[in-house]
Amino acid sequence: MRFLLVVGSTRTALIDGLSAAGSSPAATRHTPVADAEILTFGQPVLAPEVPVSPTGCPTPAVVTRAIKDVLDFDVLTVDAGLAERAAAPTYQLGEAPGADIREPEAVPNAANLFDGAREFAKALPDDRLVIGESIPGGTTTALGVLRALGEPFEVSSSLPENPIDLKRETVRAGLEASGISEGELDGQPGAAVRLMGDPVLGTVAGLIAGAKERWASVTLAGGTQMIAAAALARHSGVNGPIRLATTSYIAADETVDLSTAADSLNLKLEVTDPGFDRSDHPSMARYPAGEAKEGVGMGGALWWATTDGIRMGEIRAAVESRYDQLVGSHGP
Amino acid sequence: MRFLLVVGSTRTALIDGLSAAGSSPAATRHTPVADAEILTFGQPVLAPEVPVSPTGCPTPAVVTRAIKDVLDFDVLTVDAGLAERAAAPTYQLGEAPGADIREPEAVPNAANLFDGAREFAKALPDDRLVIGESIPGGTTTALGVLRALGEPFEVSSSLPENPIDLKRETVRAGLEASGISEGELDGQPGAAVRLMGDPVLGTVAGLIAGAKERWASVTLAGGTQMIAAAALARHSGVNGPIRLATTSYIAADETVDLSTAADSLNLKLEVTDPGFDRSDHPSMARYPAGEAKEGVGMGGALWWATTDGIRMGEIRAAVESRYDQLVGSHGP
Numbered sequence: 001m002r003f004l005l006v007v008g009s010t011r012t013a014l015i016d017g018l019s020a021a022g023s024s025p026a027a028t029r030h031t032p033v034a035d036a037e038i039l040t041f042g043q044p045v046l047a048p049e050v051p052v053s054p055t056g057c058p059t060p061a062v063v064t065r066a067i068k069d070v071l072d073f074d075v076l077t078v079d080a081g082l083a084e085r086a087a088a089p090t091y092q093l094g095e096a097p098g099a100d101i102r103e104p105e106a107v108p109n110a111a112n113l114f115d116g117a118r119e120f121a122k123a124l125p126d127d128r129l130v131i132g133e134s135i136p137g138g139t140t141t142a143l144g145v146l147r148a149l150g151e152p153f154e155v156s157s158s159l160p161e162n163p164i165d166l167k168r169e170t171v172r173a174g175l176e177a178s179g180i181s182e183g184e185l186d187g188q189p190g191a192a193v194r195l196m197g198d199p200v201l202g203t204v205a206g207l208i209a210g211a212k213e214r215w216a217s218v219t220l221a222g223g224t225q226m227i228a229a230a231a232l233a234r235h236s237g238v239n240g241p242i243r244l245a246t247t248s249y250i251a252a253d254e255t256v257d258l259s260t261a262a263d264s265l266n267l268k269l270e271v272t273d274p275g276f277d278r279s280d281h282p283s284m285a286r287y288p289a290g291e292a293k294e295g296v297g298m299g300g301a302l303w304w305a306t307t308d309g310i311r312m313g314e315i316r317a318a319v320e321s322r323y324d325q326l327v328g329s330h331g332p
Numbered sequence: 333m334r335f336l337l338v339v340g341s342t343r344t345a346l347i348d349g350l351s352a353a354g355s356s357p358a359a360t361r362h363t364p365v366a367d368a369e370i371l372t373f374g375q376p377v378l379a380p381e382v383p384v385s386p387t388g389c390p391t392p393a394v395v396t397r398a399i400k401d402v403l404d405f406d407v408l409t410v411d412a413g414l415a416e417r418a419a420a421p422t423y424q425l426g427e428a429p430g431a432d433i434r435e436p437e438a439v440p441n442a443a444n445l446f447d448g449a450r451e452f453a454k455a456l457p458d459d460r461l462v463i464g465e466s467i468p469g470g471t472t473t474a475l476g477v478l479r480a481l482g483e484p485f486e487v488s489s490s491l492p493e494n495p496i497d498l499k500r501e502t503v504r505a506g507l508e509a510s511g512i513s514e515g516e517l518d519g520q521p522g523a524a525v526r527l528m529g530d531p532v533l534g535t536v537a538g539l540i541a542g543a544k545e546r547w548a549s550v551t552l553a554g555g556t557q558m559i560a561a562a563a564l565a566r567h568s569g570v571n572g573p574i575r576l577a578t579t580s581y582i583a584a585d586e587t588v589d590l591s592t593a594a595d596s597l598n599l600k601l602e603v604t605d606p607g608f609d610r611s612d613h614p615s616m617a618r619y620p621a622g623e624a625k626e627g628v629g630m631g632g633a634l635w636w637a638t639t640d641g642i643r644m645g646e647i648r649a650a651v652e653s654r655y656d657q658l659v660g661s662h663g664p
Contacts, residue, residue: 041456041457041458042457043457045455045456045457046455072404076421077421078421087423087452087455087456088421088423089408089409089410089420089421089422089423090421090422090423091419091420091421091422092424120419123377123378123419124373124377124419125373125374125375125377126373
């Protein structure tokens with residue numbers, strides 16, 4: 001089993017109030033870089049700091065890295081298009097961040113990303129892949145892709161109060177700028193990513209397609225962004241089982257009907273509760289209130305830990321320890 | 333401790349009879365890609381096959397990977413300029429292979445490679461770095477750099493009969509094409525790499541410089557190419573301790589006076605004998621006759637295993653097992 005982390009950027013994240021994956025919209029630029037570095041090295045290296053939400057909740061990369069501290073799984077970072085360079089080694093697929101989806105084209109190289117990711121996943125020797133993501137603004141682009149495809153599902157948020165009206169307004173403006181209506185790209189996943197998506201969505205969809213071509217097991221580690229990636233894969237004709245492993249915080253999000261979406265896309269849903277409500281440690285304290293919720297493959301890493309028989313108490317201790325090391329050396 | 337594998341290509345390897353890092357000069361193109369993939373995944377992924385010498389000796393990547401199977405160390409591949417893409421994730425420093433050193437300029441971007449590698453190694457969080465390499469033709473470019481710097485040391489070979497006359501003739505032609513004489517670039521390591529080196533040498537020299545700036549421990553894992561990299565670092569003013577960890581097969585090479593070179597450059601020399609003469613397994617059988625000898629950090633990985641108390645019998649069993657898996661699935 002190998003953990004693929006797909007990282008990238010979209011300028012959609014610069015819209016004020018949309019993303020909690022950074023202390024400010026400008027700071028989201030560093031977030032996927034820092035997340036890849038935290039997963040690889042245990043700390044930021046070229047990124048300036050540990051990403052936090054506007055209210056101070058640290059990135060879920062801390063949780064995923066803590067689980068890696070326990071399980072020692074192999075990580076392979078795929079660069080779908082970062083805004084700046086990471087010290088983490090990457091398999092580079094994309095060269096540039098995606099544009100704001102309110103532009104006519106959001107991901108001009110969507111077809112190349114999909115094809116490159118498909119070939120890559122087809123070549124990899126691993127029987128089982130777990131795929132996580134880090135892209136600030138990613139739930140808005142996910143909503144854009146779902147609407148372009150004509151899928152009715154809603155998306156979650158890393159904020160406790162989902163700014164769903166702002167997301168809908170952004171998607172509406174994006175559809176208009178792209179000259180398409182809702183559902184017009186049913187069965188056209190490449191066009192949906194190109195006009196309304198982000199580089200990570202196109203890459204994850206391609207990875208799913210390539211892995212399923214050789215009958216590898218695929219676990220999507222994440223929430224509603226992974227619902228959109230799975231929808232893209234299904235619209236491109238990918239059949240076969242796909243698992244969606246996410247956190248109890250996504251499952252508890254009232255704006256989202258996760259099990260209906262999973263059923264509709266034929267995804268086997270696995271929800272894991274890390275029990276962060278039992279801790280008041282700053283690394284975990286804000287999750288029960290609905291902050292962060294998921295990201296950087298956290299839900300998939302939790303599922304993996306469960307299948308390996310690791311108790312959640314051990315995970316919480318590892319999160320505490322990893323975070324304390326990080327704060328000792330790097331703030332916030 | 334982290335293992336950095338620096339990979340790249342030089343068209344110098346296309347000179348007939350110079351390199352055993354591939355079944356033919358043309359096949360050396362795939363070798364560093366395959367080596368990075370074998371170290372990362374345990375097998376070639378995008379590369380077409382397990383590299384072998386013209387007489388069938390498999391790449392030392394098999395040995396280094398087998399030691400990783402035992403020690404489970406972290407690998408970070410640095411791409412100094414590959415001729416084709418690897419599935420292994422890389423930190424990308426260079427975009428292109430080096431030219432034949434008989435061209436006026438061998439590595440036009442030598443200064444960028446050195447500076448980029450220095451900044452990278454300075455930023456890495458690891459207290460201890462082990463640095464290995466894979467670049468076919470690398471002992472000839474190493475000889476070119478040593479002569480340009482005015483260092484008198486000879487270089488080894490992955491062939492049992494070192495084609496040292498051909499290497500000297502190639503270096504003579506290279507110096508002439510570059511319009512310089514032996515020793516003219518004393519104290520000018522950047523120019524020595526640019527005119528007579530390869531992308532890997534410039535990168536390794538920069539990694540040493542960056543690591544030593546922050547007082548990290550550096551172990552160069554290799555033979556005479558690492559002597560050349562250390563010479564470049566010393567000529568760029570790097571002081572402080574550097575370890576050179578290599579195999580008994582390099583130490584036994586009569587064309588090379590390894591301890592004199594190490595003394596002259598103030599390198600702490602560690603020679604490890606993996607005892608392959610006790611095995612007639614195809615993965616090891618040709619080493620005692622002087623084939624391959626070293627590469628892909630093999631000597632450093634052996635040293636690391638020794639410091640961890642691993643017996644060489646266990647390493648040989650791991651090499652056998654890893655090779656049998658490889659041959660079972662991928663030839664040669």
